[in-house]
Amino acid sequence: MKNIFFISILSLISCNQSHYLLPKVITLNGIDQYHKVENQQDILRNKDSVTLSAWIYPKSMTGHDIISISANDLEVANTSRAGLRVDADGRLMVLARTVDKQEPKLYTFTKLPKITQLNTWHHIACVIDYSRNQVRFYYNGKEVERDQTPIMFEPNKTPDSPSPLIAIGSEDDGKAAFFNGKITKVLVKPTIYPASAIHRLFLDRPKTE
Secondary structure (H helix, E strand, O other): OOEEEOOOHHHHOEEEOOEEEEOOOEEEEOOOEEEEOOOOOOOOOOOOEEEEEEEEEEOOOOOEEEEEEEOOOHHHOOOEEEEEEEOOOOOEEEEEOOOOOOOOOEEEEEOOOOOOOOOOOEEEEEEEEOOOOEEEEEEOOEEEOEOOOOOOOOOOOOOOOOOOOEEEOOOOOOOOOOOEEEEEEEEEEOOOOOHHHHHHHHHOOOOOO
């Protein structure tokens, strides 16, 4: 049975329909633990953009999801409407779509730098602009180059349907791609953060080193 970390909404989570914030540190074992996000099913409902951000402290590098927000398709539960992942080679990866079915889907990666240093804090972020067919990556407060994957979202806005599954530290259905290490200061907000705002998130370092 999966070990799910349910964290008190009143004490640890700032939740409303406009954003999701997990400010405290969670520690995950990379085997079967993840944090299931509750009461945020509408966060990417009928939206044209989203910013995903987190501080991560990896203990191993095997390929793992940091933030996963599902499409409204329970038959294929691990198809993300928006997701931020660290691949096995240390590149950041975005998974995104604006339809509820599995296709079409978009995967795009960073080129450099690659996250290879373990047991230290790294700040990662991405901005997905469905309306303009753009994805931007940020590492430790600075924008980094992505691969040449063509980006085409059709339609240019997420559907008017909820995202029934949202997870931190695994695929959105909590079945694979488990993160091994610590995650904190997770932000999901359906708007476009400029580079200056991403840099401010980077300056807000975790208190636990």
